[in-house]
Amino acid sequence: MNDAFRRGAREGFRAFLPLSVGLVPWALVTGVAMRSTGLSVLESVGMNLIVFAGTAQLGTLPLIGAGAPLWLIMVTALVLNLRFVIFSAALAPAFERVPLFQRLLSGYLLVDGVFAIGAERMLASQDRDWRMGFFLAPSVYAWVLWQVFVLCGVLGADALPKDWSLEFMATIALITLLVPIARARPMVLAALVGGVATVLLRDMPLKLGMIAGIVLGIVAGFAAERWQARREAA
Amino acid sequence: MSEGQLLSGGWLWLAFGLIALATHVPRGSFIVAGSRVRLPEAVQRALRYAPAAALASLVAPDMLLVGGAFDPFNLKLLAGLAAFAVAFRFRNPWLPFLVGMAIVWLGRL
Numbered sequence: 001m002n003d004a005f006r007r008g009a010r011e012g013f014r015a016f017l018p019l020s021v022g023l024v025p026w027a028l029v030t031g032v033a034m035r036s037t038g039l040s041v042l043e044s045v046g047m048n049l050i051v052f053a054g055t056a057q058l059g060t061l062p063l064i065g066a067g068a069p070l071w072l073i074m075v076t077a078l079v080l081n082l083r084f085v086i087f088s089a090a091l092a093p094a095f096e097r098v099p100l101f102q103r104l105l106s107g108y109l110l111v112d113g114v115f116a117i118g119a120e121r122m123l124a125s126q127d128r129d130w131r132m133g134f135f136l137a138p139s140v141y142a143w144v145l146w147q148v149f150v151l152c153g154v155l156g157a158d159a160l161p162k163d164w165s166l167e168f169m170a171t172i173a174l175i176t177l178l179v180p181i182a183r184a185r186p187m188v189l190a191a192l193v194g195g196v197a198t199v200l201l202r203d204m205p206l207k208l209g210m211i212a213g214i215v216l217g218i219v220a221g222f223a224a225e226r227w228q229a230r231r232e233a234a
Numbered sequence: 235m236s237e238g239q240l241l242s243g244g245w246l247w248l249a250f251g252l253i254a255l256a257t258h259v260p261r262g263s264f265i266v267a268g269s270r271v272r273l274p275e276a277v278q279r280a281l282r283y284a285p286a287a288a289l290a291s292l293v294a295p296d297m298l299l300v301g302g303a304f305d306p307f308n309l310k311l312l313a314g315l316a317a318f319a320v321a322f323r324f325r326n327p328w329l330p331f332l333v334g335m336a337i338v339w340l341g342r343l
Contacts, residue, residue: 168310178290
């Protein structure tokens with residue numbers, strides 16, 4: 001761990017810290033949901049360590065509980081995780097010439113929040129060690145935080161009040177992520193189209209409406225950027 | 235394995251393994267494949283809009299739908315808009331949570 005790595009680690013951790021509070025209720029909810037589906041403590045902890053993905057875990061639990069076919073469980077998880085292909089592709093240039101083990105570890109650790117706070121700054125940095133510090137510190141912290149509070153949810157499942165709407169804190173966390181993004185007009189359009197299209201297409205099977213919404217949002221943002229550039233050139 | 239019952243034993247752990255596969259292959263895809271695979275410049279530019287679109291599509295159903303039906307006049311939308319405004323205006327990272335949750339809780343009184 002050299003100087004640049006430590007500097008990156010400090011900055012990445014600091015950038016992610018305020019957002020990480022949103023993981024806490026989300027993790028508690030996931031822990032409680034696994035137990036109430038009927039998993040044992042050991043099975044819940046096992047699922048959380050192997051899968052480590054709140055959306056995919058919450059999305060597949062009803063299927064697991066109903067004894068659905070394995071292929072359907074896997075396809076559902078895959079659809080819920082397609083956004084990571086986009087994130088992974090966007091981040092790939094920042095991982096060039098990084099050793100294979102670190103890339104595998106980074107893939108396992110990649111979560112939405114760290115991508116959202118880190119992608120732009122990682123791609124802008126010329127220093128490989130700084131980038132790895134900036135990615136790994138908040139990612140490892142997110143992993144520890146997630147495991148700890150899911151465990152709290154798993155162990156406290158029977159004692160927690162279920163009517164506090166604590167899961168809405170996760171939505172608020174995502175909303176605060178939109179604030180720095182929403183300062184450029186094509187980004188605002190991408191968000192508006194993505195959100196509205198997802199709501200309109202909500203009846204598509206297997207949560208495909210969300211994927212379609214995201215794709216439409218990206219297309220709208222990209223088209224707006226092009227149009228803006230052409231108008232400025234003219 | 236019978237339909238309508240919780241997966242158990244080996245089937246359950248097999249399901250965990252498949253969900254993990256469906257999670258970590260997308261996550262690792264381009265990060266692990268690295269410089270051998272390159273996305274075209276236009277695609278990379280377009281991908282910068284992915285976080286904004288994905289965040290909004292995660293957030294919008296929670297604020298615009300009530301019990302699966304479209305309903306723009308609900309407390310969660312108000313709470314979400316207030317949280318956004320507060321985050322836009324002030325730098326305090328805890329304030330959006332306090333304001334947003336306060337509105338949701340007040341509505342239950």
